[in-house]
Amino acid sequence: MTESPHRTGTSHDPILVTGAAGNLGRAVVDRLVARGARVRCLDRHPVDERPGVEAVVGDLTDPAVLRTALSGVDAVLLIWPLLDAAPARAVLPELARASPRVVYLSSSAIDDDRARQTDPIVQVHADLEALLMDAGLRPVVLRSDTMASNVRGWAAQLRAGDVVAGPDIARTAVVDERDVADAAVTALLAERFDRGPHVLTGPEVLSRADQVAQLGAALGRRLRFEPVRTDIARSQMLADGRPAALVEALIAASEHRLEATRTTGCVERLTGHPARTFAQWAVDHAAEFR
Template sequence: MPDTTRPTSARHSSSILVTGATGNLGREVVDRLQARGLRVRCLARRQLDPRPGVESVAGDLTDPALVRSALAGIDAVFLIWPLLDSAPAHDLVAELAITAPRVVYLSSTAIDDEAARQSDPIVQVHADMEALLHDAGLRPVVLRSDTLASNARGWAAQVRAGDVVTGPDIARTAVVDERDVADAAVTVLRAHHDHLDHGPYVLTGPEVLSRADQVGRLGAALRRHLRFEAVPADLARSRMLADGRPERLVEALIAASVCRPESNRVTDHVERLTGRAAGTFARWAIDHASEFS
């Protein structure tokens, strides 16, 4: 990837569409755009609470008419694709190709550009989406994110109930603070097109962590001795299904835990885009400790 400098800010008159605006990352992106005085339109499955300068559109990314309406007057789109299948995205991409906004797509660091097929369904759909956007001539800015620190929120109930966090083990990754990913996304959403490297940017945290490492750092933030206990894939599957998670999602998560290779890659791309180094998971745990109490 070519070297890049921090992009030049665009005029504050830009209008930006944020998909997935109710999720852990989408909320952070909306907050930052609003704080910078940009006009923001959110597309999410449910209506958001009213906020100054933020317009909310409730609906589904697979509805072409809704997408067409949501894209009216939009200069840039922050795109999070929520499904485990890229086929329903063809209509969305067609609408994007007609209106031709700048597209910033949230992808995955686990993509192997040399592989004919990716390691698991979650990574495969990201690779397919990147290809769809490029094939449509949209020249998306691709942000390939590592595991988000906010995924640890899924352990909150177990942490409140005891000192052991159980789940399927996964390969170690350079866990990245979602606030850093949001800052990077806002930088490229505001950047002048002519000054922008389209990436892909590989957004990681500063250290490679196992799940046991993450649980240990969370315990330190809570001043408790927490430990992680890996469970077999079959048991993890049955527990997730019992919790009411969709079967297709459960199978994708199990495949990711079993098949995804370990990555020791740590990059400086967060710093390139934001002007500061990526934060640690330990810092994230301290900042969010109250959510686990």
């Protein structure tokens, strides 16, 4: 594997964080500011400006918005927001002209030996990786496993009772989003960096039932996971107000994504600390579910 040829941001050159209002984006921004970096945030939702942070409100897929956001930046954390890679073709020329270091947040479920990936969500990430390479951007690729923060979607069910119902997706090496943020910051700030892909996982492979049990232990409650049929899961997610395209992609992932079979040491190698366990994430975030 070769190293990225791009230099990183300095105290004078802002680092662009896309998706800055999301769980991961906010964590990355906080860490960059703590390290003394200037940060520019791009999101469709306003982000609070503070010393060292400026905001660009708009859509990443709008070339004019991206052109404004890229002005003078030296590194970009790219979090793609859509279930379709095709719109990236319109904005990648803007990235290529600016020629920053690009750190792309991808998926650990990508199988490089497959012509087509297991489900639409993973396929989008594989397509984006290919498009970035075709554009000559040579991105640093961080392939993240399922992030622990996704279980915040269970909060409403846990306020109503002790059962989490949903599709019984394949086991996954759940990774703490704080570890992903730490790895992203390392990649954004390093003078030179191996392009990867770097597969970021937690220290153990967990089922949905395992996650529910560990969250219950942190809350002092006896929680249980109840698998539901695909048609019921689809109806529930649509009733919750999730977009139909997202629901279908999630259903496809639950039906076709393969089980994780390994954990990696990439988090520790990139950040200098061991990957946090899901049990620790549950303890640290228990108040959000009470």
